[in-house]
Amino acid sequence: MRADRLVSLVLLLRQRGRLTAETLARELEVSTRTVLRDIEALSAAGVPVHAERGRHGGFALLPGFRTELTGLNHDEALAVLTAGSARGEQVFGLGSALASAMRKVVDALPDSHRVSASDAAQRLLVEPETDLLSRRPVTDEVPGTTMVEVRRAVLAGRKLRIHYAATGQAPQWRTVDPIGLVTVRDVAYLLATRSGEDRTYRLSRVLAAEELPEPAQRPDRVDLDRIWRERSARFLSGGDHITVLIRMNPARREELLDTALAVRAEEPDADGWLRLEVTFQDARHAEWALWQLSTDAEALTPQSLRTLLRERAAAIAARYADSP
Known part of the structure; x- marks a missing residue:
């Protein structure tokens, strides 16, 4: 682990120039005392790192101390950098490892590729934390x-x-x-x-x-893709799951997909709406999901769900029939 940290420390200094011990400690998730020990170890190993005193001081490497990797072209480097910007970096607890890999890739690029790829990557954003309606994604937390x-x-x-x-x-x-x-x-x-x-x-x-x-x-x-498809099919065919035929405004399609278990079929309807066959966890789940879509969706079958939605709408209408 220390060897990886020493490499990351060198790469941070290469890419950012002069950095304080506090900044390095924050980036590497260690104490400032550990950073100082690592700096001493690098110096003893012949890495040209030196301290710069004063108010704006810190640690820096001598200019020109780096290696270059010419195997990546501009588009390949851009693809790696863009992938690293996605929230997916936290999947399976590999976020810090990906951040370290990004530093290594950027540092190894020739000057011409490194500057242009880094600038271009700033123009692309994958899966931001909120959508246009300021809704944050629901992400499972795993220790x-x-x-x-x-x-x-x-x-x-x-x-x-x-x-x-x-x-x-x-x-x-x-x-x-x-x-x-x-x-x-x-x-x-x-x-x-x-x-x-x-x-x-x-x-x-x-x-x-x-x-x-x-x-x-x-x-x-193992073929994980095949196994996942098989298990998904078994899951959808069991329990109290309910399949609903829906007509809906295509503008609300993504909202429906965020709540449904699966979409079994989809085709355009005559009036520009969509007709979908969707599976929900149970009847209560289906009733809740359709209610959120208001008049932008209509459950065509089963009749039992139509009855539930009609009774719910009638109860709401009755509640607001008269002024309080």
Whole structure:
């Protein structure tokens, strides 16, 4: 870990020039005392880092101390930098690792590529924290220590012990054979087997995790995309899920997709609206989702849902029929 930190320290000084010990400590998430020790270690190893005294002092490298990587062209460097700007950098707890990788890529570029790619990357923004309506995305929070244990077991191919809080149940410890990690709309899942049976765990419900020394029982090669499709299909076909045929204003389509479990079919309607076949968790979920869309959507089937929405609208109308 210290070797990686020393590399990051050198790259920060290369890219930003003179930096104070406090700034370096903040960037590297360590104490200023650790930074000072690292500076001494770099100097002892022959890295030309020196201290500049005074009010605007700090640490800096001698000019020209860097290596160049010519294998990346401008567009490739731009793609890497743009990807690094997305909120996806926090997926699976790899945000700090990605930040370190970005520093290495930028530092290794030739001067001509580095300046133009960095400037161009500032013109592109992927998945900002809010949309035009100032709505923040709902992102599952997974403790860093838990994420590290889960990720380590998945990549090492070892059994994993998790303290899992399933919906409506008391948390229980379970030992599973991890297969892989999947993220969908900022929600992360662990795909695993337990006693030979397929299991899918939402990572935000894993309260604690422990990598075990025993090897996991799983195939050497895996097609996560195929496994996810199969498990999604089984999930949608079970339980109290309800499928609804809807006519709706296309301007509200994304709002519907944010709440639905799945869209099974979609086609334009004669009047410019859309006709969709959508699956919801249950009837209550469907009623709530359609109510949010007001007159911009109409449930065509099932009739039971139409009845629920009509009765709800009638109750609201009755409430406001007279002045208070």
